[in-house]
Amino acid sequence: MNVVDVAVPGARYPIRIAPGRLDCLDEAIPADATAIGLVTNPTVASLYAERAERALARTGRKVVRIELPDGEEHKDWRTLNQIFDALLSNGFDRRSVLVALGGGVIGDMTGFAAAVYMRGIRFVQVPTTLLAQVDSSVGGKTGVNHPLGKNMVGAFHQPVAVEIDTDVLATLPAREVSAGLAEVIKYGMILDAGFWAWCEEHATSLRALDRRVLGHAIQVSCELKAKVVAQDERESGLRAILNLGHTFGHAIESGLGYGAWLHGEAVGCGMVQAAELSAEVAGFPVADVARVRKLVEAIGCPTTAPDLGAERWMALMRVDKKAEGGEIRFVLTPRIGQAITRAAPEDAVRRVLARTVG
Amino acid sequence: MNVVDVAVPGARYPIRIAPGRLDCLDEAIPADATAIGLVTNPTVASLYAERAERALARTGRKVVRIELPDGEEHKDWRTLNQIFDALLSNGFDRRSVLVALGGGVIGDMTGFAAAVYMRGIRFVQVPTTLLAQVDSSVGGKTGVNHPLGKNMVGAFHQPVAVEIDTDVLATLPAREVSAGLAEVIKYGMILDAGFWAWCEEHATSLRALDRRVLGHAIQVSCELKAKVVAQDERESGLRAILNLGHTFGHAIESGLGYGAWLHGEAVGCGMVQAAELSAEVAGFPVADVARVRKLVEAIGCPTTAPDLGAERWMALMRVDKKAEGGEIRFVLTPRIGQAITRAAPEDAVRRVLARTVG
Numbered sequence: 001m002n003v004v005d006v007a008v009p010g011a012r013y014p015i016r017i018a019p020g021r022l023d024c025l026d027e028a029i030p031a032d033a034t035a036i037g038l039v040t041n042p043t044v045a046s047l048y049a050e051r052a053e054r055a056l057a058r059t060g061r062k063v064v065r066i067e068l069p070d071g072e073e074h075k076d077w078r079t080l081n082q083i084f085d086a087l088l089s090n091g092f093d094r095r096s097v098l099v100a101l102g103g104g105v106i107g108d109m110t111g112f113a114a115a116v117y118m119r120g121i122r123f124v125q126v127p128t129t130l131l132a133q134v135d136s137s138v139g140g141k142t143g144v145n146h147p148l149g150k151n152m153v154g155a156f157h158q159p160v161a162v163e164i165d166t167d168v169l170a171t172l173p174a175r176e177v178s179a180g181l182a183e184v185i186k187y188g189m190i191l192d193a194g195f196w197a198w199c200e201e202h203a204t205s206l207r208a209l210d211r212r213v214l215g216h217a218i219q220v221s222c223e224l225k226a227k228v229v230a231q232d233e234r235e236s237g238l239r240a241i242l243n244l245g246h247t248f249g250h251a252i253e254s255g256l257g258y259g260a261w262l263h264g265e266a267v268g269c270g271m272v273q274a275a276e277l278s279a280e281v282a283g284f285p286v287a288d289v290a291r292v293r294k295l296v297e298a299i300g301c302p303t304t305a306p307d308l309g310a311e312r313w314m315a316l317m318r319v320d321k322k323a324e325g326g327e328i329r330f331v332l333t334p335r336i337g338q339a340i341t342r343a344a345p346e347d348a349v350r351r352v353l354a355r356t357v358g
Numbered sequence: 359m360n361v362v363d364v365a366v367p368g369a370r371y372p373i374r375i376a377p378g379r380l381d382c383l384d385e386a387i388p389a390d391a392t393a394i395g396l397v398t399n400p401t402v403a404s405l406y407a408e409r410a411e412r413a414l415a416r417t418g419r420k421v422v423r424i425e426l427p428d429g430e431e432h433k434d435w436r437t438l439n440q441i442f443d444a445l446l447s448n449g450f451d452r453r454s455v456l457v458a459l460g461g462g463v464i465g466d467m468t469g470f471a472a473a474v475y476m477r478g479i480r481f482v483q484v485p486t487t488l489l490a491q492v493d494s495s496v497g498g499k500t501g502v503n504h505p506l507g508k509n510m511v512g513a514f515h516q517p518v519a520v521e522i523d524t525d526v527l528a529t530l531p532a533r534e535v536s537a538g539l540a541e542v543i544k545y546g547m548i549l550d551a552g553f554w555a556w557c558e559e560h561a562t563s564l565r566a567l568d569r570r571v572l573g574h575a576i577q578v579s580c581e582l583k584a585k586v587v588a589q590d591e592r593e594s595g596l597r598a599i600l601n602l603g604h605t606f607g608h609a610i611e612s613g614l615g616y617g618a619w620l621h622g623e624a625v626g627c628g629m630v631q632a633a634e635l636s637a638e639v640a641g642f643p644v645a646d647v648a649r650v651r652k653l654v655e656a657i658g659c660p661t662t663a664p665d666l667g668a669e670r671w672m673a674l675m676r677v678d679k680k681a682e683g684g685e686i687r688f689v690l691t692p693r694i695g696q697a698i699t700r701a702a703p704e705d706a707v708r709r710v711l712a713r714t715v716g
Contacts, residue, residue, distance in 0.1 A: 009368075077435055088506035088677060116474070119501065119512045120592075143477065148446035154477045155513065234478075319446060 002215075004222045006138065008233040011158040015138060015222050017215070021126075021165035022048060025055040025099065028124045028161040033097040035062045037087060039110040040101040041070040044128050047171055052101050052126065064090050068106065072258040075105045075145045077153075083113040097122045097160075103129035103176075104136035104263060108151070111142030115157035125162040129172060130180025130214075131264045133164045134187075134221035139229040139239075145258060149319045150250050156234055164222075166215055174207075178300030179264025181206055182245075184217050185295055186271060187224040190241045193337030195220055200291070203298040241339035244331040245270030248305065251316035255308040268301030273356045274332060280348040282332040282340065291336070304358035313353050314346070360573075362580045364496065366591040369516040373496060373580050375573070379484075379523035380406060383413040383457065386482045386519040391455040393420045395445060397468040398459040399428040402486050405529055410459050410484065422448050426464065430616040433463045433503045435511075441471040455480045455518070461487035461534075462494035462621060466509070469500030473515035483520040487530060488538025488572075489622045491522045492545075492579035497587040497597075503616060507677045508608045514592055522580075524573055532565075536658030537622025539564055540603075542575050543653055544629060545582040548599045551695030553578055558649070561656040599697035602689040603628030606663065609674035613666040626659030631714045632690060638706040640690040640698065649694070662716035671711050672704070 001018035016028075029036060036056050040049055045067055056063045066086045068079050087096070100110035100123060107125050114123035125137035143154020169177070181199075184206070188196030199206070205213040225242065232239040249270030252261055261269075275292040278284030293303050308316070317328045327343040334340065359376035374386075387394060394414050398407055403425055414421045424444045426437050445454070458468035458481060465483050472481035483495035501512020527535070539557075542564070546554030557564065563571040583600065590597040607628030610619055619627075633650040636642030651661050666674070675686045685701040692698065 077439065081435065084504055084511060085506070088504060088510060091676065112474075116470075116501075116511050116513055118510060119499070119514055141477070143474075146442055146446060148443070152446060152476060153442060153474050155474055156477055318449065 002219050004219065004226050006158070006226045007230050008140070008158060011140075013159060013161050015162040015164060015226070017164040017166065017219055017222065019165065019167040021163045022051050022168065023055050025052055025124070025126065025163060026058040028163050029056065029059045029061070029097055030122060030160060032095055033059065033061055033122070035064065035090070035092050035096040037064050037066055037083070037092060037096065037098045038101055039066045039068065039083060039098055039106060039113070041068050041106060043070050044102045044106070048101060048128065048168060052099070056099065062090075068109065072105055072145070072253070072263070075109055075258070077144060080109055080113055080144055083109070084117060087117055092117070094118045094121055097124065099124045099126060100137075101126045101128065102132070103127065104132045107132050107137050108142050108154070109144060111140070111157050111159065112144060112154055115142055115155035120157065122160045123157075125159045127162070127164060128168045129176050130169055130218075131176070131183055133218055134180060135183040135225065137162050138222055138225050140233065150254055150258070164218065166211070166218065169209055169214065174300065175262060175265070177207060177209065179262040179268070181299035182264040182268035182271065182296065182301050184221050185299060186244055186267065187221050189271065189292070189333060189336055190244050190331070190339035191224050191228070191337060192220075193335075195224075196336050200295055203295060207300055240341045241331050244333065244339055245274045247317050247328065247330050248273040251308070251313055252306060255312060255316050256306055261302070265301050268296045268299070269303055269305050272296050272303045273305060273352055274330065276352045276356055277330060277344055277348060278332040278334065280352060281344050282334045284333055284335065288336055305353070305356045307357050310350060310353055313357075314349070317349075360577050362577065362584050364516070364584045365588050366498070366516060369498075371517060371519050373520040373522060373584070375522040375524065375577055375580065377523065377525040379521045380409050380526065381413050383410055383482070383484065383521060384416040386521050387414065387417045387419070387455055388480060388518060390453055391417065391419055391480070393422065393448070393450050393454040395422050395424055395441070395450060395454065395456045396459055397424045397426065397441060397456055397464060397471070399426050399464055401428050402460045402464070406459060406486065406526060410457070414457065420448075426467065430463055430503070430611070430621070433467055433616065435502060438467055438471055438502055441467070442475060445475055450475070452476045452479055455482065457482045457484060458495075459484045459486065460490070461485065462490045465490050465495050466500050466512070467502060469498070469515055469517065470502060470512055473500055473513035478515065480518045481515075483517045485520070485522060486526045487534050488527055488576075489534070489541055491576055492538060493541040493583065495520050495522075496580055496583050498591065508612055508616070522576065524569070524576065527567055527572065532658065533620060533623070535565060535567065537620040537626070539657035540622040540626035540629065540654065540659050542579050543657060544600075544602055544625065545579050547629065547650070547691060547694055548602050548689070548697035549582050549586070549695060550578075551693075553582075554694050558653055561653060565658055598699045599689050602691065602697055603632045605675050605686065605688050606631040609666070609671055610664060613670060613674050614664055619660070623659050626654045626657070627661055627663050630654055630661045631663060631710055632688065634710045634714055635688060635702055635706060636690040636692065638710060639702050640692045642691055642693065646694055663711070663714045665715050668708060668711055671715075672707070675707075
C-alpha cells in the first residue's frame with residue numbers, strides 16, 4: 001500500500017492507495033464516531049455500496065446510505081439538502097462521520113455537507129473516478145454550483161482520510177478515464193517537466209488502464225497536489241496554479257450547461273487554450289503548444305473548444321473565482337513544468353478564443 | 359469608545375462599542391476590499407441603511423444593498439441564496455466584504471454567506487438589536503435553520519470587526535429589549551455571580567434603556583463572551599456553557615414555529631427551566647430557582663413554557679446540536695456564576711416540563 005501524507009495547518013491525514021481499499025473502509029473511521037452516513041449515487045451504489053457497507057459495519061456503528069441523483073447538474077442546494085434531511089431525520093450528531101463514495105460531485109457535496117452540518121463534522125473521501133482520485137478528493141475544497149457559476153458556494157474542509165481503491169477504475173467508462181488523465185498531465189505541465197515527459201511516453205498505457213503505470217500516475221499526482229496544498233491550503237497564492245486550464249474549462253462547463261462535458265474534458269481543452277495564451281503573453285514556446293495539444297488528444301480529451309460566442313466566453317470567464325476587481329486572471333505556463341498566475345490583456349484572450357473555438 | 363478584543367486561533371478582531379458608530383463604518387472595512395455588500399432587512403434599512411451607506415461610501419468602493427425579508431422564519435437556504443444571487447450578479451470577488459446591518463438573523467445569515475461564498479470572504483457585524491450586540495454578533499457562529507432544527511447548517515467564521523452603536527437601541531421595541539436582556543443575565547448566571555447581582559439591582563434601569571447602565575451591561579457581556587470564545591472557539595468544551603437555557607429554548611422556538619417567540623424570550627424561559635433542572639440534578643439551591651424566575655420576569659421575559667405535549671418536547675430537544683449518541687445534554691448550573699454541561703435523566707427532565715409548562 002502506498003501512503004501519501006497531507007498536512008495543512010490544523011489537519012493532517014493520509015491518502016491510502018491500493019487495490020481493495022474498499023474492503024477496509026472501517027480503518028478510516030475515527031474510534032469516537034457515533035454514526036456513519038455513506039453518501040453515494042445510484043450508479044456507484046449498484047457497483048460498490050454493499051461492499052463499502054460491509055466494511056463500515058465492522059465498526060459496530062449505524063450506517064445510513066444516502067443516495068443522491070447522479071451528475072454535475074445536481075450539484076446544488078437542493079441535493080445538498082437531501083443530505084441534511086437524511087442526517088437530521090436519522091439523529092446524526094456532531095460526532096457522526098460522512099463517507100463520500102463516488103466521483104468529484106459526490107466528494108464535493110459530501111465534503112461541503114460535512115463542513116456545514118452542525119457547523120462541521122468529519123468525513124472520509126472514497127473517490128471512485130480517476131479524476132476524483134488524483135484531484136478533487138485531495139486538499140479539502142468542497143462546494144456546490146450556483147446557476148451563475150461553478151463551485152461558487154463552498155468551504156475548505158479537510159477529510160480525515162482519503163481511501164483510493166485502484167481496482168474500481170476497471171468499471172470506469174473510457175470517457176471518464178480520459179477526463180481524469182487531463183488532471184494527471186496538468187500536474188506535469190505546472191510542476192514537473194519530467195512527469196510530463198513520462199506521461200507523453202505512457203499515454204497509451206494510461207488510457208488502457210495499465211495497472212502499474214496508472215498506480216504510479218495516481219501516486220505522483222497525489223504527492224504533487226499534497227505538496228501544493230501543504231504550502232497554501234486556502235489558495236491565497238501558490239495553490240491557484242492547480243487551476244491551469246480551469247478558467248477556460250469552467251466557462252465551457254457553465255456555458256454548455258453542467259454535465260454536457262465532463263469536468264476533466266473541459267480542463268483538457270482549457271489546457272490547450274491556456275498553452276495558446278501562454279504563448280501569446282508568457283513566452284511559452286510555440287512548439288510546445290503543439291506538444292500540449294498532442295498529449296491532450298492522446299489521452300482522449302477534446303482540443304477544440306465549443307462556440308459560445310466571444311462575448312459569452314468573456315462574460316463566463318469574468319465570474320471565475322480567480323477574477324479580482326473585474327480582471328480575469330489566468331494560470332499560465334512560461335515553460336512545461338512551471339506556472340504563474342496573472343491577468344491577461346483582453347485582446348490576447350480574444351485571439352486565443354478565435355484560434356481554439358471550433 | 360470602549361473596545362473589547364476577541365482573539366481565536368487564526369483571527370483577532372475588535373468589538374467597538376460607542377454611540378454613533380454607524381457613522382464610522384468605513385473604519386471597519388479592510389483597505390484591500392474590492393466591493394461592499396450591505397445586508398439588511400426592510401425594517402432596519404428604513405431606519406439606518408442610508409447612514410450606513412454614507413459612511414461606507416467614504417471607502418470609495420461600490421456599495422450594494424441587499425435587503426432580505428425580516429424574521430427568523432426566513433432564516434433559511436432560500437433567503438441565503440438571495441445574497442449569493444446579488445453577489446454574483448454584481449461581480450463580487452474573493453476580496454469583497456459583507457456588512458451585516460441588523461439583528462441576529464441578519465448577522466447569522468450574512469456571516470454564513472461570507473463563510474461559504476467563494477469558500478470564504480470577510481464580513482463586519484453591525485448588530486442593531488440588544489441580543490445581537492451582546493451575543494450573536496460576537497464569536498463567529500453563523501448559520502441558517504432547517505425545518506428539523508435551528509442553526510443546523512452553518513459554520514464558524516469570525517468577522518473582521520464588530521461595530522456596536524448603542525444609540526440604535528432607542529428604536530428597539532420593548533419586547534426585543536427584554537429578549538436581549540435574557541442573554542445579558544445569562545452571562546451572570548453561568549460566569550459571574552457579581553454581575554448577576556448587579557443585573558438584579560439594575561433590572562428596571564436596563565429595561566428603561568438607561569444609557570450608562572446599558573452600556574456597562576453590553577461591555578461586560580461582550581467581555582465575558584470574548585473570554586469564553588478565546589478559550590474554545592469551536593465549542594469542543596467550555597463554549598457550550600453559553601447555551602444555558604438554549605436546549606429548552608430551541609425546543610420552544612422550533613415547536614411553536616420560528617418567529618412566534620423571540621429567541622431571547624425562549625432563552626429566558628429556558629433559563630428558568632434550566633434552573634429547575636439544575637435544582638433536580640445539579641444541587642442548585644431551590645431558593646435560587648425563585649431568584650432566576652424573578653429576574654427573568656423583571657426583565658420582561660415569559661417564565662411559563664408553552665404546552666407542546668411532553669413527547670414533542672422530548673423529541674425536539676433530542677435534535678439539539680449538543681445531543682450525542684441519542685442523549686440530551688443540558689447546560690446546568692450548580693450555583694449562580696457557575697455552569698457545567700451534562701446529560702440529564704429523562705424522568706428529571708419530564709418533571710421539570712410538568713412544573714414549567716403552562
